[in-house]
Amino acid sequence: MSRISRKLQKWTQEVLDLPQDLLFDLPRLTLVGNKELHIENHRGVRHFSGERLVLSLSEGSLEISGTGLAIQAIQSHEVTIIGTIHHIQYIGMGEKP
Amino acid sequence: MKIPTMIHLRGYLTLTVRGEHVEAFINSLAKAGIPVWDVTPTGAHSAELKLLLKDFRRLRPLLKRTGCRTRIKERNGYPFRARRLLKRKAFVIGVVMFFAILLALSSMVWNVEVEGNATIASEDVLDAAKQEGLYPFQWIFKLQSMDKLSGNITARLPGASWVGVERNGTRIRIQIVEASMPEKPPLQNPRHLISTRDAVITYIYAEKGVPKVAINSRVKKGDILISGVLGDEENSERIVAKGEVKGLVWHEYDIEIPLVTTHKVYTGEGKKRSYVVFGDRAVQLWGYGKIPFSQQETLTFYDPLTWRSRSLPLGWMTEKIMEVTEVQRSITEEEAKKEGIEGARRDILAKYGANSKFISQKILHDKRENGKVYMKVLFEVEETIAKELPIVYDQGE
Structure with a gap:
């Protein structure tokens, strides 16, 4: 994305008060207690085990650690993870918008 | 959450996937839009997942590309159960027979x-x-x-x-x-019409048959008025004679009328007795005491208990004891005569038909004796005198 288009996007987002995930391809996480996590806008599974699950995002990746993790359902842009979730950590996601 | 609908009806598999790149396989599944659910890791390089039966064929290219192997762990759902049932021949035959018999029996007139x-x-x-x-x-x-x-x-x-x-x-x-059928006339024997008594014919109308008498001729009792035999002696046919014959007939009446008559009249005084009846025994309940009347009449009413038009041997009986007095009524001689003649006329009308006509009447003699009037009256009456007589087939010829 060029600098101008990014600025334009940011401007429209501010003016129209649009949610960021629509414009910037940011992941939207819905966490239900520590039992269920629904993630939109992921880019695939990078690592998958019962204790650690790494999802790649449009930028960087998301690491979820816990016990007894399982993917309840997966689609190309959405994934629902169940199990006991301890940590959710972003890796390699710069501050630049 | 996003498990496909009706998985039991469509059938689904539980697969174990092994390989170096299980994650890649899962990603490719998601890319290809193959719905999978309940993906659980079972080891470092293996995972378990569930997917619909119809998507199983589409897995092969993905497996090849990612270098994974699958093993089917469980088969669930209706298609697998149906296949298992179909293997049992007797069961299948039973099902088919059931529907066949059902169809056969319901396509039959019962x-x-x-x-x-x-x-x-x-x-x-x-x-x-x-x-x-x-x-x-x-x-x-x-x-x-x-x-x-x-x-x-x-x-x-x-x-x-x-x-x-x-x-x-x-x-x-x-x-x-x-269809409403016309009523059949009752079958009748061939017959004559004969005279019931001695008379002078005043009217004759033969609807069927040969009239044998003319108006103003005298007939005796039993004479043939209208004959049921047609034709001459050689060629004859018997028919049912039909017609109307009237004649003048004389009736003599001996009449006696008492001048004083006694009637019983209720005074209106009465007494009531009630009984309960068991079988043929009655037990009096009410109405004890002497009867204060000199003359009385007793009316008895029995009312048995009934059950569906069947009377039970149990019931209620009431007796009404009514006081009566005698009243005497006396009439004059003229009234007595009139009454007597009226009575005789009513008797004639009842005996010889309501269409009888009184031509004349004559009091032959009358006397008064012992409080009664004795009369002898002759009535001349025009009345129907025809009577049927069956023709016996072989009259001893």
Whole structure:
């Protein structure tokens, strides 16, 4: 994305008060207690085990650690993870918008 | 959460995936839009997942690309259960037989009902229906159309003016409207009309038969008035004689009328007794005491308990004891005579027919004796004198 288009996007987002995930391809996480996590806008599974699950995002990746993790359902842009979730950590996601 | 709908009906598999790149396989599944659910890791390089049966074939290229292997762990859902059941031959045969028998039994006429017939026997109607191929245990698809059936059955039943055939499932109803037939006259023997008593003919009308007497002729009791034999002696035919003959007849009446009559009259005073009846025994409940009347009449009413028009041997009886007094009524001689003649006239009308006509009356003599009036009266009456006499076939010729 060029600098101008990014600025334009940011401007429209501010003016129209649009949610960021629509414009910037940011992941939207819905966490239900520590039992269920629904993630939109992921880019695939990078690592998958019962204790650690790494999802790649449009930028960087998301690491979820816990016990007894399982993917309840997966689609190309959405994934629902169940199990006991301890940590959710972003890796390699710069501050630049 | 996003598990496909009706997974049990569509059938689903539980797979174990092994390989170096299980994650890549899962990603490619998601890319290809193959819905999987309940993905759980079972080891470092293996995972378990569930997917629909119809998507299983689409896995192969993905497996090849990612270098994974699968093993089917469980088969769930209706398609697998159906296949397992189909392997059991007796069961399948049973199912097929069940439906076959059900179909066969429901495409059969089970009963034929006849309705609306009063004079035509139901058996005759069923017979006619049978000849048209309509009887119990006949196949419904073998029947003719209902319109045709009703037409044909009508043609077979002469006493029916309309027949309706109606099918309701396995039940056939035949409705009949009977033709109204003219009433048949009762059969009669050939007969003569003869005179019932000595008379002078005043009127004769022969509807059928040969009149043997003319007006103003005298006839004796038993004379043939209208003959039932036609033709001469060689060629004769016996018929039922019919007609009307009237004649003048004389009746003599001895009449006696008392001048004083006594009547019993209720005074209105009364007493009531009530009983309970068991079988043929009655126990008095009310109405004890002496009867203060010099003359009385007792009326008894018995009211048994009934159950559905059957009377039980248990009931209630009441007796009404009514006081009566005697009242005497006296009449004059003239009134007595008038009364006597009236009574005689009523008697004649009752005995010899209401269309009898009084031509004249004559008091032959009268006397008064012992408080009574004695009279002898002669009435001249025109009345019907014909009577039927059957013609005996062989009169001793």
